[in-house]
Amino acid sequence: MVKDPIAVMQLLAQAVAAHAAGDLQEARSGYGRVLEVDPEHLDALRLLAGVQADQGDVDEAIAATQEVLRLHDHAKDHEFMSSLLTAARRRAEALAHIERSIELDAGVASAHCQRGTLLVHAGRLQEAMASFEQALHTEPGHIDSLVGRGLAYERLNRLDEAVASHERAIELDPDGVAPLAGRARLHQLMGEFGQALRLYDQVIERGSGKDRAAARYGKACTLLALGDYAQGWPLYEHRWDTLPRRKLPSARWTGQESLEGRTLLLYADQGLGDTLMNARFAADLAQAGAQVVMEVQPSLVPLLQGQCGIAQVRPLGGQPPPHDFNCPLFSLPAALRLRLDTVPARAGYLRADPARKAQWARRLGPRTQPRVGLAWSGYGGHSQDHRRSIPFAQFASALPAGWDYVSLQAHARPHECQAVESFAPMRRFESELTDFAETAALVSQLDLVVTVDTSVAHLAGALGVPNWILLHHPPDYRWLATGEWCPWYARSKLLRQGPDQSWPPVLQRVRRDLERWVMAGDLVLAT
Structure with a gap:
């Protein structure tokens, strides 16, 4: 088609009018007609990308914006591309684009704010703070930057400053x-x-x-x-x-549909501990007549095979098997109308492999002291890891003599290696804990597990092994706000920080209770 500037202008005006009237589909079609005549029309490309983003078609919006950037290296287009990539959870690419936007024009507060937000997600908190401060220097009272700075303060556990930043934003924008x-x-x-x-x-x-x-x-x-x-x-x-949402060919199971003779695909939708916690529900679903197929993180597959009435366990991802219904694991409590007093299998619902247990019994040797497993840190990328994990040197201060300590950590963090290696009473098996089936077999040989809020807490609870869970204040919602009682695991005891969010009182109690337990002589050793 021959390019006619007047015709292009008319087509663009019609599309913009449809856009302004809220008819996004007509606007999208109209911008497409402009691009059929003039494939490199920057305004049409930009506006098309905006409509596509508004309609939730992020991949198409990214493609259109890539074409814009091919034609014109402009700061605002990089900023928009960064927002699209953020929505697509492609944060590393998003960060590169927002940094290019700032390189082209450093005087835009929203760009510095967007960079700060991406850096918070990357855990680069000091750099994030600098970006938010730059945004506020560029535009004092920039609301999103005050909110973002509050989030960075929160991740740094500087809660008073986080409160002040949010309160200032509320004052400016009530x-x-x-x-x-x-x-x-x-x-x-x-x-x-x-x-x-x-x-x-x-x-x-x-x-x-x-x-x-x-x-x-x-x-x-x-x-x-x-x-x-x-x-x-x-x-x-x-x-x-x-x-x-995961796109599957089957309908979501909501708890209303009969499962008799049907195949139900359950799949992990959160962390390792979450998968372990919710695996218990498979037994009730199988009893209701379902053939339960479960897709979980690869490291959990060997442990969950043949447990809880699960017919098949597969690694998460890839082509799902034929099935009638699907349900994310963390949607089961809602589907099953769960209440505090109806959580099933609190006494334990997983069993370690007998052959692996026997191997660990030989590996550990004769028991001469009570054995306690230790886990002092969780996944470092967790947004609340700075609150839930405890530095090993501080954790070890709570451990009295008289126990055979066993590390349940898959690895020690680099900055803690020296402290871990110098703690002579603890045995370590990092290279041998290749999956959760191995860790479960080791845990089954222990008399007690002392752990922070991480997957080891759920593993010990699911196995029915006595465990003490050290919780930051306030803890994750699943542990409730108060009390030592745990709704999910009958043999778990919850040891909580106070409102001051201090670990020493919790660790002092661990030490006191361990000493009392040994002195009382009422510990039932694992067999």
């Missing part, structure tokens, strides 16, 4: 949703659950889209921490409003 949502989250993180619920409700009332969905998720976690499972688990399903 009707804004983002400052309220950030403040609600801080109330939640500080154990101020009533205030958190009040602000989450305000966000739900005022907000829309992802803001409202995130507030519903935050409210759900708060209700679950308070033990309100009746409201909490259904509301928890709103996490899918902000997360990508």
Whole structure:
């Protein structure tokens, strides 16, 4: 088609008018017609990418914006590309584009703010703080930067400064949703659950889209921490409003559909410990007539084979097998209408492989002292790892003589290797813990496990091995807000930080209880 500038202008005007009227599909078609005549029309490409993003077609918007950048290396286009890549969870690429945007034009507060947000997700918190400060220097009172700086302070566990940053944002924008949502989250993180619920409700009332969905998720976690499972688990399903859903050919099982003679695909949708915690439900589903197929993280496959009535365990990902219904593991509590008093199999529901147990019994040798397994840190990339993990030197200070200590860590963090290696009473088997079946066999040979909130806590609980879980304040919602009682594992004892978020009192109690247990002589040794 021969390019006619007037015709192109008319087509573009029609598409823009449709866009302004909210007819996104017609606008998208109109921008396409412009590009048929002039494939390198920058405005049409930019506007098309915007419509595609608004319609949720992020990959198409990325492709259109790539074409824009091929034609014109402009700061705002890199900033937009960064936002698209962030939505697609391609954060490393997003960071490269926002840094190019700043290189081209360093005077845009939103670009520095976006860089700060990406750096928070990357765990580069000091650099993130510098970006937010630069944004606020460029544009004092930039609301998103105040909120972002509050998040960075939160991750640095500088909660008073986080509160101040969010409060300043609320002062400048009292009707804004983002400052309220950030403040609600801080109330939640500080154990101020009533205030958190009040602000989450305000966000739900005022907000829309992802803001409202995130507030519903935050409210759900708060209700679950308070033990309100009746409201909490259904509301928890709103996490899918902000997360990508897995595309499967089958229907989602909601708890209403009969499972008799049907194949139900369950799949891991969160962490390793979450998968272990929710695997228990497979037994009830199999008893209801389902053939249960489960897709889990590869390191869990050997452990879960043949357990809980599961017909088949497969590594997560790849082409799913034929099935009638599907359900993410963490959607089962809502589907099953779970309540605090109906959590099944609290006494333990997994068993270690007998052959592996025998190998570990030989490997450990004759028992001359009670054996206690130790796990002091979780996955370093977890957003709350700075709160839940304990430096090994501090953790080891709680360990009195008289026990045979066994490390259950898959590896020691590089900066802790020296402290770990110098702790003579502890035996280590990192190279031999190749998957969770091996770790389960080792745990089954222990008398007690002392652990922070990580997958080892769930493994010990699922095996029915006595375990003490050291919890930061406030803990993850599944452990409830108060008390030593655990709704998920009958032989777990919860040892909690106080509101000061200090570990020494918790560790002092560990030491005292270990000493009392040995002196009392009432410990039943594992066999």
